Amino acid sequence: KRISFYVINASLGLTSLGVYNIAIQLTEGLRLIGSSVSTVQYSKIVNEGDNDNSKFLTISLLKLTTLSTIIVLCLLLILPNSLYIFMFGEEFNDIKMVVFSLSLGVVSLSGNMVLSHFFSGIGLPKYAFWSSFVGIAVTLMFLFYLIPLYGYIGAGITASLAYTTSFIYLLYSFILRTQTRIRDLLITKSDLAFFKAKISKLL
Numbered sequence: 001k002r003i004s005f006y007v008i009n010a011s012l013g014l015t016s017l018g019v020y021n022i023a024i025q026l027t028e029g030l031r032l033i034g035s036s037v038s039t040v041q042y043s044k045i046v047n048e049g050d051n052d053n054s055k056f057l058t059i060s061l062l063k064l065t066t067l068s069t070i071i072v073l074c075l076l077l078i079l080p081n082s083l084y085i086f087m088f089g090e091e092f093n094d095i096k097m098v099v100f101s102l103s104l105g106v107v108s109l110s111g112n113m114v115l116s117h118f119f120s121g122i123g124l125p126k127y128a129f130w131s132s133f134v135g136i137a138v139t140l141m142f143l144f145y146l147i148p149l150y151g152y153i154g155a156g157i158t159a160s161l162a163y164t165t166s167f168i169y170l171l172y173s174f175i176l177r178t179q180t181r182i183r184d185l186l187i188t189k190s191d192l193a194f195f196k197a198k199i200s201k202l203l
Helices: 003-012 014-028 031-048 052-077 081-088 095-121 126-150 152-178 189-202
Strands: none
Touching (some): 003 014, 003 126, 003 152, 014 152, 095 126, 095 152
């Protein structure tokens, strides 16, 4: 996850590394959504085992986590670039573009957490391992090409590609394992009611 830091430092220097690091820190706050949801999910799945309840719980939480992350991410992206410059300095004027390049990866990672905790909860952590392996392979494939070409934005694109590929692998494995239909993954009115109830409970 941090190999790009070494490549940016070697290729572009500490200033560029600082810009990328701040963007990573800004987006890491969004990962708390998936982390919090998956912790609760894991304990329930461990108690219930590999059954339909665990499947439907995972699907609901996957939708909830992904949608919540997208909403908060959009709020982060609509902040004016002048605010970032005011907070961090003139040399960080490209930070919003870096955050944007990380966006797809942040959303994918939130879903990744839910799916990996499902497999860990039913005693199959090998899926999470192979998901990480796929992410590493994608990182190594693109990192040394995109960073010299696009700088720290290339690093963000690489991270997004890696997290998204890992998520696709886990989602495909989940669909095969649980015989989930694609349409079950679409957000419905009942899902929105579920989300509203969860958010109201938190508030």
